[in-house]
Amino acid sequence: MSDNNRCFIITPIGDDSDPIRRHIEGIIEAAIRPALEDKYELVVAHKISEPGSITKQIITEIYSDKLAIANLTNRNPNVMYELAFRHSLGKPVIMIAEKGTPLPSDIIMERTIFYQNDAQGVLELRENISAAESKIDFEKESSPIYDIIQEYSRDAQIIKISEKQFSEPTDGENTNILKYILQKLNNLEDTIQSIRPISPTANDTNFPKKTVVALEFESISRPYQKEKIFNRLQKVSSIDFDVRVDDIHIDEEKKYVAIFIVLENRISIPDVYNYFIKVLSEYGFTKVSIMKPTQLTARLK
Numbered sequence: 001m002s003d004n005n006r007c008f009i010i011t012p013i014g015d016d017s018d019p020i021r022r023h024i025e026g027i028i029e030a031a032i033r034p035a036l037e038d039k040y041e042l043v044v045a046h047k048i049s050e051p052g053s054i055t056k057q058i059i060t061e062i063y064s065d066k067l068a069i070a071n072l073t074n075r076n077p078n079v080m081y082e083l084a085f086r087h088s089l090g091k092p093v094i095m096i097a098e099k100g101t102p103l104p105s106d107i108i109m110e111r112t113i114f115y116q117n118d119a120q121g122v123l124e125l126r127e128n129i130s131a132a133e134s135k136i137d138f139e140k141e142s143s144p145i146y147d148i149i150q151e152y153s154r155d156a157q158i159i160k161i162s163e164k165q166f167s168e169p170t171d172g173e174n175t176n177i178l179k180y181i182l183q184k185l186n187n188l189e190d191t192i193q194s195i196r197p198i199s200p201t202a203n204d205t206n207f208p209k210k211t212v213v214a215l216e217f218e219s220i221s222r223p224y225q226k227e228k229i230f231n232r233l234q235k236v237s238s239i240d241f242d243v244r245v246d247d248i249h250i251d252e253e254k255k256y257v258a259i260f261i262v263l264e265n266r267i268s269i270p271d272v273y274n275y276f277i278k279v280l281s282e283y284g285f286t287k288v289s290i291m292k293p294t295q296l297t298a299r300l301k
Contacts, residue, residue, distance in 0.1 A: 028042075062089075066091075089141075092136045229250075243262070277290070
């Protein structure tokens with residue numbers, strides 16, 4: 001097969017005496033290989049037999065291969081490094097991890113397949129990997145890092161064009177530049193407004209405190225059980241142990257979810273918000289976003 005049909009497996013390995021070795025080898029041979037070997041030539045770092053620098057060959061595979069699978073179990077530093085490189089390219093990667101693996105906040109919003117490391121869990125992982133691969137749009141370049149790089153590149157271009165065009169005004173081009181800048185400012189304002197409900201001031205030491213986070217959504221794509229959502233939301237303590245979810249209210253008619261929380265201290269606001277959005281999205285709530293206080297007030301009238 002050519003590089004266009006290769007899949008590089010980014011994974012922790014360890015030496016022969018490391019317990020993770022049998023775990024990982026089992027996942028590769030019993031789940032990943034059966035799921036993808038009909039479409040891809042699978043490449044694993046410790047099985048590369050060509051002479052030369054193994055690091056250089058790994059980088060080449062990550063750069064060139066059509067697909068990558070990253071096993072985040074144990075949050076291995078090499079795995080995170082290689083995943084970051086793949087993300088910087090905007091190329092497809094399927095992330096998997098053993099259940100119970102806490103993900104770094106930078107990638108918690110990204111789709112990750114969690115698996116149980118037993119016979120049934122391996123069969124489920126095989127099916128989930130196959131399903132995930134079938135839904136990949138290989139023409140699309142996107143990832144958390146790639147998208148940010150593109151945004152910064154776009155900002156740099158706008159500044160460069162602005163410096164030139166505003167000295168020699170062209171109404172159409174200047175209008176587009178101003179629209180872009182205004183949109184950026186609106187996005188910044190929305191972010192600031194949305195974090196105010198649970199963002200205590202530097203002098204605020206009155207803890208614990210109760211508050212509410214409201215999220216709006218466009219639709220619900222499948223049936224759900226409120227209790228299951230509540231249980232998942234309570235696990236936000238694994239993201240930030242200073243926040244506790246006490247209750248939730250789901251209003252399908254007015255299309256919002258109110259999450260009642262208790263703060264024990266100042267919290268990592270983006271991580272907590274991202275976790276709430278991720279949970280609701282996984283349960284079929286579409287286009288979930290944080291509501292401003294004014295939006296919630298208007299929705300309640």
